[in-house]
Amino acid sequence: xxxxxxxxxxxxxxxxxxxLSCVHSGGISSRYARGWxxxxxxxxxxxxAVIGWSNSSTTYADSVKGRFTISRDNVKNAVYLQMMSLKPxxxxxxxxxxxxxxxxxxxxxxxxxxxxxxxxxxS
Numbered sequence: 777x778x779x780x781x782x783x784x785x786x787x788x789x790x791x792x793x794x795x796l797s798c799v800h801s802g803g804i805s806s807r808y809a810r811g812w813x814x815x816x817x818x819x820x821x822x823x824x825a826v827i828g829w830s831n832s833s834t835t836y837a838d839s840v841k842g843r844f845t846i847s848r849d850n851v852k853n854a855v856y857l858q859m860m861s862l863k864p865x866x867x868x869x870x871x872x873x874x875x876x877x878x879x880x881x882x883x884x885x886x887x888x889x890x891x892x893x894x895x896x897x898x899s
Contacts, residue, residue: 778802778888780872785893788862792897796857798872798890809875810848810855811886814868814895823881824870825857835881840866862897869894 784796796812807829815821825836825846834846843862848855855872870893873886880886 778804778874780874780888780890782870782872782890782893785870785895787896787898790863790897790899792862793858793860794862794895796859796870796872796893796895798855798857800853800855800872800874800888804853804874804888806850806853807878809877809879809885810846811873811875811881812846812855812857812870813873813883813886814866814870815892816865816868819868821871821883823883826875826879826881827855828879833879835879859895862895864897864899867895867897 780800782798811826812824813821814824827834827846843860845858872890874888876887
């Protein structure tokens with residue numbers, strides 16, 4: 777059974793930083809894409825970042841580019857999201873996911889999802 781568990785969310789002042797972690801179990805191939813998505817209250821879930829099996833392949837949403845960094849450790853079955861210069865508009869539930877293929881920014885291309893971790897940024 778595949779499980780993804782996120783951690784690292786919390787309450788932070790604007791301009792601050794957080795590092796989210798997501799550890800998965802259940803024998804997922806490391807070649808499938810790992811993504812981070814977020815959903816703010818009253819809004820649709822949106823793409824944040826994706827990383828291929830190699831740390832050299834990454835894509836970011838325009839809204840987080842230059843502030844967030846996605847990385848992964850295939851030995852630890854983990855993916856991370858380092859978030860810097862946080863803004864109130866970054867407030868959302870952040871979820872990690874495992875793709876159906878090697879690389880995608882589309883929510884529909886992701887098969888397994890974590891339960892999410894709340895990030896709240898106050899001004």
